[in-house]
Amino acid sequence: MTAPMLAVFKLASCDGCQLTLLDCEDELLALAGQVEIAHFLEASSNTRPGPYDLTLVEGSITTSADAEHIRKIRAQSRFLVTIGACATAGGIQALRNFADVEEFRRTVYARPDYIDTLATSTPVSAHVDVDFELRGCPIDRGQLLEVITAFLTGRKPDVPNHSVCFECKRRGTVCVTVAHGTPCLGPVTHAGCGAICPAYGRGCYGCFGPSGSVNLPALIPLLHRDGMDDRDTERFLHTFNAATFAEIEEKM
Template sequence: MFKFASCDGCQLTLLDCEDELLPLAGEVDIAHFLEASSAVDPGPYDLSLVEGSVTTPADAERIREVRAASRHLVTIGACATAGGVQALRNFADVEEFARTVYAEPRYVETLATSTPISAHVPVDFELRGCPIDRGQLLEVITAFLRGRKPDIPDHSVCFACKRRGTVCVTVAHGTPCLGPVTHAGCGALCPAFGRGCYGCFGPARSTNLPAYIPVLRRDGMDDRDVERFLHTYNAAAFEDPAVREGQP
């Protein structure tokens, strides 16, 4: 398990597995997981889980080293798969931020952007979420242990709402919701409590943003509101032309 720019929430999801963690630990040798142990094996590794985005020159170099030492590399969480909240810097002046926050900004080494791991090295699988779902994480690890493809749903949050019997908050109340264009995995938690989806699992592969943006405008959002709504958790995902154009 390797950490880049992130809050550690996705690593904690694995540690929070509790009852499932001990059987899993019996199946693998944990070689590098600083959140859990200071013991480190230099590798090579059969499976590397990577949390966090690339935000510094050192990050960009280190992820290449991790990739070279890994037979399989899986990115976990919104930061690693889509830049995370910190990718909001991609739409602003990072030098101005540094001057405002730091007394000596010349000592701060940072990139102008926060980018997903896949922008720097090949990735074998991406697990979405802010944070990730523990059941999905266990499925991904199990799949790689067994040499099969992970069975992770690729539909939108709307499917989960229908399974739960949750009334559509947009249709019933005019509440802005990103459920129709967001990857499933959260169990439709926010709509189940009467709140619109915030898109923390990133854009679904079948996303058709051009068709859905007029719905958000109908619910009272202007162009700036729509842009901010889309960029919160997975800002860099919408820099991908395929996502912007609604392509798989």
């Protein structure tokens, strides 16, 4: 019986989510024994053409070449899973969506006419159908292994859609907002990180993006109470998942 073929592709990103897969170490060795890793340039220059049973894509769409590339990837993938904030929300580079990208090009590059880029940074799902989105900047290795295993065995991934607050309670972490008045995005942020930041006394800054149920109108007054003005609040929300939190703000 032929082993399932796994492919990993990169678009506009920092490679951190691909490194999370490499950091799986022993688990990755076990996985490699069950699948054929047909395309993963972060790990090997040896590649095989598709079609692929499962494709993981890191990175956002920031150029016309990216847009064309993701359509080709989708066409040769049975299942396509996007991994990380860039691929699922446009990433921190989506801050360009709120400014003039032409001004950025003129400011940063000596020859801006050499730079071919889109005015926006968008998630993969804005261009092709996606079978699952795995959040995080970077993603969590446990969740990644769960998603890969689920798709290869034909079941739905068991990745909860609740907020970071659940994880704080699960690990017995005292709420930094209630106890210390620390601004925190935990109530509106997707779980998956293990509530690392609150465990070390700092507020969550939303690297896993919005959770399944987001109530920004209730959270923003708490941020103001804890010393953040409107500009501070906007900057707090506009980081790794700026575009998705902005979409929620527009609906308020």
